[in-house]
Amino acid sequence: MEPDFWHERWKLGQTGFHQDAVHDDLVQHANWLLGGGPKRLLVPLCGKSRDLHWAGAQGHRVTGVELSPVAARAMYQEQGLPFDESSVGPFGRVGSTDVSVLTGDVFALQPDILRSTLGDLPDRLWDRAALVALRPDQRPRYLQALRRVLAPGARVLLNSLVYDPTLHDGPPWSVDEPEVRALWEDAQVDLVDRVDVLEQEPRWKERGHQWFRRDLYHITLPDPT
């Protein structure tokens, strides 16, 4: 979608995708994603997700990327947490040393920008409602941006949604397993959980869907060293 679409959503408070709790998939898979010492976690298209401060409180360094400065500020204001504002290259930066949000376009990410917020390249990534929030034609460019900045051997926890696309046009878009495997091509892609969540998603039932699936992947990048 165009940036104006998202800025408008944040301005009008139309943020039904936001969850007031830390995401259960992140909590359940924290050992795999974040176990074994402090990590550098990238959270693209982060909104005002609680997940960033949760990971920060476990000792990890966290950087989110979000178009909307309104969302980035809300992530701190709503928790009563202090933050400052500066800029890094083409991005605004909202937050503290350990947990910050780059405000701007994820497609503009560059390695040096993340080195400056995380100390080094991110070695972990949490994608919830990010890949599925991008138009199908934007996905390869999104993957290029991520691959440009992720450290070799990085781990990715990906929460994807799959539904009958003839019944709905995104966002969120349906991203099925063949597409995930094609996008992450040379990485190790393991589908670790698949559940039909239609009962928890009344809006999708009302739209006539018979099923609505959440697929969860562990993805490990190659490490040539």
Ligand SMILES: C[S@@+](CC[C@H](N)C(=O)[O-])C[C@H]1O[C@@H](n2cnc3c(N)ncnc32)[C@H](O)[C@@H]1O
């Ligand atoms: C569906 S929401 C998901 C937010 C968050 N991941 C969550 O789980 O609550 C998608 C978010 O991505 C942001 N966004 C959309 N396109 C973007 C882009 N090109 N670069 C950075 N952020 C973007 C939107 O402003 C919106 O907050």
